[in-house]
Amino acid sequence: MTDLSVQTPHTNAFPPGATSLPEPSTVSGEHSVSIRDLSLSFGAVTVLEDLNLDIHDGEFLVLLGSSGCGKSTLLNCIAGLLEPTDGQIFIKGRNVTWEEPKDRGIGMVFQSYALYPQMTVEKNLSFGLRVAGLPKEDIAKRVARASAILQIEPLLQRKPAALSGGQRQRVAIGRALVRDVDVFLFDEPLSNLDAKLRSELRVEIKRLHQQLKNTMIYVTHDQIEALTLADRIAIMKSGVIQQLADPVTIYNRPKNKFVAGFIGSPSMNFLDGELAEEGGRPVFKTNGVSFLLDGYSASEPLTPGRKVVLGVRPEHIKVDADIAGEEIHEAIVDIEEPMGADNLIWLKLAAHTLSVRVGGARRYAVGSKVRLGFDMTMASLFDAATEERI
Known part of the structure; x- marks a missing residue:
């Protein structure tokens, strides 16, 4: 799995066929992330089409939908792992549509833990910072802070093979946390865990957001995760946001029959x-x-x-x-x-x-x-x- 802090440069510094960046749209300063008319196609297959979304500063937004609805694709566009066919992406009011992932001010946690097996937890946490050339004192402070927040200090000298699934996911979250960024992106981080661990880590992620107050964008197909974690939920189907609202509104006043049937168990x-x-x-x-x-x-x-x-x-x-x-x-x-x-x-x-x-x-x-x-x-x-x- 690619580390966002050492991402390979894109081959296209500008959008296809362009020699300079287009004039950016206007975005509000209160929005941490803004998506403007975003489209993405793979050949004849359109995955996202004219998608617009504003995410408030410090908000926990969940992208919810079934497999193939475009939620992870949207997250990867925000992260810079996929280049959109059209449209623009703003983070903190800055157009980052064609910037490298490492320059976007984001930290990402993947579905797979993506830990280096030969490294200790401490080395896994600090790897991106060491590659970026940060001073040792600064690295040590960031690792200590992330370890304390996630309560993994006793695990720092262990290697991933000696950790449980929940502990590995904590380390993966910590690796994003040490980057001290404005926006955290979570791509189904709990889907590989059993039900008990999912419940425990869900609480920890919510507590983490309350403590840090950073913007968090979380992708899941699990409606329980969405309802318990989100400030707002964006329910997606076929690359289109069906409804964007707080969990209570989504549950009690669904905008259409699809949303009504998707949310709720049974x-x-x-x-x-x-x-x-x-x-x-x-x-x-x-x-x-x-x-x-x-x-x-x-x-x-x-x-x-x-x-x-x-x-x-x-x-x-x-x-x-x-x-x-x-x-x-x-x-x-x-x-x-x-x-x-x-x-x-x-x-x-x-x-x-x-x-x-x-x-x-x-x-x-x-x-x-x-x-x-x-x-x-x-x-x-x-x-x-x-x-x-x-």
């Missing part, structure tokens, strides 16, 4: 149907079942006859004793999944299968009948054709 329940009106009140109808939409906050008129999709998360469907004045529907228990702190039950309602989250102490026999109440204040309605939120 996924949001979706029911196909159409809008109607009963007694002057808007309702959602599907397979002979009607749901009053009282309390739903719509961004546009709920026109009767419009084909829509109703989305409700498992925890927003109330069962039996939890129902308090809501419209009541009857369903049949199909499957029960005990999950410890809570249980997941799968229900049959008309022609639909719904997942519902209940307390861990509550058990339901397969085939038994339950009463349901839907919290429409937390529901989502999407246009059936465009899949955009209504």
Whole structure:
């Protein structure tokens, strides 16, 4: 794995076919990283197209999406490991689109630890600084500071083979930390760890951000990492940002059906149907079942006859004793999944299968009948054709 501090120079100092840098766009000084009209193609395959993104100073931004959505490609463009086909990248208001990675003021942590096996932890941490020719005293101070922050002082004289996976990833983070940069880039740094270590390192990364207050851009396909770490999440699909917002907004008010289905485990329940009106009140109808939409906050008129999709998360469907004045529907228990702190039950309602989250102490026999109440204040309605939120 290439070390960003000793990156091989690019063959193109300027964009292809140019003899000088283009006139840079204007960017706000409050933005740590700004992306302007960024596009990247590999032959006939377009990976990123006209992407614009502003990342605030000191913000923890997570790029979230499934494999192949373009999130790591975008991160590599910011790092300088890939040259964009078009567009510009600014870091701290400076156009770095065609600068070397080592000159961008970034530190990067990769999915693989990328440690030199023949070197001790101390040598791994200091390697880039030694190559850059920093004074020994300065190197020692930076290594000591990073080691203290990451609590790896007892490991400094060990080699990577004598470290656990979590310890190796701490060293990899420390190698970026010693560079004393403005922006840290994380490319799925926890994906090679087991569940327990991922949880522990996730907490450490969040604590690190709170302590350093540097800008951090984090790539992951794990929605739990995104929701717990991010100040804002950019959900990507096919090289396009579908929604950019804080975790609470992303979860409770998804911009479209893709975002709604991608976030949440288990996924949001979706029911196909159409809008109607009963007694002057808007309702959602599907397979002979009607749901009053009282309390739903719509961004546009709920026109009767419009084909829509109703989305409700498992925890927003109330069962039996939890129902308090809501419209009541009857369903049949199909499957029960005990999950410890809570249980997941799968229900049959008309022609639909719904997942519902209940307390861990509550058990339901397969085939038994339950009463349901839907919290429409937390529901989502999407246009059936465009899949955009209504």
